[in-house]
Amino acid sequence: MDKVKNGPREQLERVVLGPLVRTGKGYRLLVGGLVLVVLWALFAYSTQLRDGLIVTGMRDRILWGFYIILFVFFIGISHAGTLISAILRVVKAQWRTPVTRMAEFITVVALSVGGLMPMLDLGRPDRIPNLVLFGRWQSPILWDVLSISTYLTGSIIYLYLPLIPDLAICRDRLGNEVPGWKRWFFRVASVGWQGTARQKKLLSIALASMMVLIIPVAVSVHTVVSWIFAMTLREPWNSTVFGAYFVAGAIFSGIAAIILVMAVLRRAFHLEAYITHKHFINLGYMLGGFTLIMMYFNVSEYVVTGYKMAGETSFHFVQLMVREYAPFFWLYTIGGMVLPGLIILFPKTRTFTGVLVAAGLVLVGMWMERFIIVVAGLRVPLMPYDPSWYVPTWVEWSIMAGAFAMFGLVIAVFSKLFPVISIWEVAEQYEEHEVKEAPALGRSLPATGSLRMEPTSEPPAEGADHGPGGTR
Template sequence: MDTVRMQGEHANHAHPGVTPEWRERLERRVLRPLAGSSPAYFAWVGFLVAVLLWAFYAYSQQWDRGLIVTGMRDRISWGVYIISFVFFIGISHAGTLLSAILRVTKARWQLSITRMAEFITVVALMVGALFPLIDLGRPDRVLNMIFYGRWQSPLLWDVLAICTYLTGSAIYLVLPLIPDFALCRDRLGPTAPRWKRLFFTVAAVGWTGTEAQRKALDRALTIMMIVIIPVAVSVHTVVSWIFAMTLREGMNSTIFGPYFVAGAIYSGIAAIILLMAVLRRLLRLEEYVTRTQFLCLGYMLGAFALIMAYANLNEYVTVGYKMAGEAGFHFEQLMVGMFSVQFWFYIIGGMIVPGLIILFPQTRNVKGICVAAVLVLIAMWIERYLIVAAGFRVPLMPYEPASYSPTWVEWSILAGAFAQFALIISVAVKLFPMVSVWEVVEHRGPEPGSVPMADLEPQRAPEPRSLPERSGV
């Protein structure tokens, strides 16, 4: 009885192009990973856990002997940890951009990837927020931040902003999950483990899709998507302020806030491109994550490449024109000196090449856009390396410029952070539907030009997959 009414209501809200068969296929495809796992999956998780354990071992060394096991010293006193902190907080902007900014503008093409983007946000924040703690000389006293916290310190602003952002984006992740939890509760068969079905029953908080529930969810989503945007901007602004609030050359600058926000969104777009390419392949979501999504994100990547190039031009032309004192030293070490290889990789590999890939129709395809995304991610890590390591290298007093090379401990902990990121996503894939089914059904419908994928359920005969893939824009 209940089910009949619910389905009737859903049908009323569904997008005009949605047929029952299409919808059935979508639900099967999205819920399939939740039903069971292959040995390859467990091997992958085992590998990630091994990397993570290695990172724990590295950290135990640091806990034991102190930060002396890192390459940091008095003059370059921040390194890989703070660089990676900025990097991970940066890619967390993927979710906000896709699901909040685009939702506000009523765009619909992104609906099939918002879930992944929101996961990137939450997981990247969880990983990134650990780095300042790893970086502490006295991790045993971390609670002093609460007992004696001073609001005048940029680090406290970071703590506040990141906690707010993590809370907000977690709420924003869970809200649109509720109807999908209900879907899992109703559709997952007895093959799924009992605890999973119990989990979905609890997580669905009694969602049946009544008008009142839909209205409440819609209002909550509207509020959250507007609230989360200024929070996201503030997060990366205050991250930049831990640098910009000091008198150091190359950091004491007003452009740092917007520059960091732009860089964060830039790397966030690259992160979502990469994750959706991987998940679309592994979860066989090609029918829902099509060229359309890649192209739209590719265009945004291109636009942000231009914004970043413009910001860099502003930053370095104004300094290089005058070559004043310490600023001149910094300019020289970036352009032709110690950091020139990294700098020019950042400029060429991180902005010019991705921009050209997006510019030319020959390379503007799924593969090309993925290459651009990987380049951008590497380049944006290096950009933060240049800000921290090169910025700190500028001598403050008459002494020989210091040098910094990260040790195996720092690299291991960085590898552990990536493993942690991948591990949480891998576990999430088995617990949460990675496509927001109800939103796609209600607001998007079938992707234009997408090819129906063969269902991989064993009892069904596979359909031929010889049809050519066409542009979906």
């Protein structure tokens, strides 16, 4: 048994732990580029600190712009991670194991970047301590502060728990191959994990309580984010469906983000054997399902308001359907929902590439959706004045680029600190698979079947000659 087990397992460890040891030229280039973009964004922010928010395109009428759009966007992405991994864990979907780590990781990173955005938006960032000194629990902003910090802490714990056995593997396997500080990190972070029965039991209790708890916390976060808008008396935001709409949109865009990040990491770290096309297709099914939910929400929202054409709502409806913001709206609905839905629907297009394209479309579409909600929503005149325009300045564009670069940078840096695939969970499945398969003689279980090595599914050219990170 031992020999049979050790074969794939050792290979798994070798592949997954590889990036922690070696760093290629492509990776350094990528990180260097991302650092440059982040530095540029910091420079842009410094001009905003110096001159005030006048350097942005926001004004009294359209008083939020890219920063709040990005806030909603990144918080949205963060949902996928934890929520998907928790839901998949709770329903015990077997194919999830190589996916969850990255999903949880994306959550933490996206949440950190997203949480930063409202701070960039503040007119007086120096007064952030006032939130603690004079906080009012009745304010949606405070709900955001509380729920996002709770969610961030929860998702860090939730990322960390299944990481402990893997860190122990790093501690034991990566002896002198890594520098001293990394060894120290692995030793400390693995909290003396020896894989004893009691430790396993304790960990599974901790994991079970976290995966149940994290789902309501995640749902509450995006509900509260939507309430920043829905708790005002602005006509297009004055909607009771906003909470559910935002939560669905968040998971939707989050799945798309996972698909794209996973594809990049898979290519960069040569994980083709573990993250197979099957995983992408499965995530594609989830994405397809959510296109239907999102379409339903849009029909609910726009058919009901458009049918009645009441007051200020009619202005919003018209500017979305046929006037100024029609390109954005139709790009979002057709490009970001219908088209990805169709790509997933037809078996011919439901391929690895197809899923990637769909995910890209969804991300762009969901960014448009947030743009429509924030900017077009604020454009609706409240009093008899001419509707104004929002034209983002170079500062806002730079900070947006910086936010995405930051997202990539943190992922790149932390992917060198711990394995991006949960080694022990995948290995556990191998073992289970063998135990189950032995008496049943070749009866393949569909769930675990996907985890078998599929050397033929990938072209052999994707070999070791690619530097990590060399794909982007």
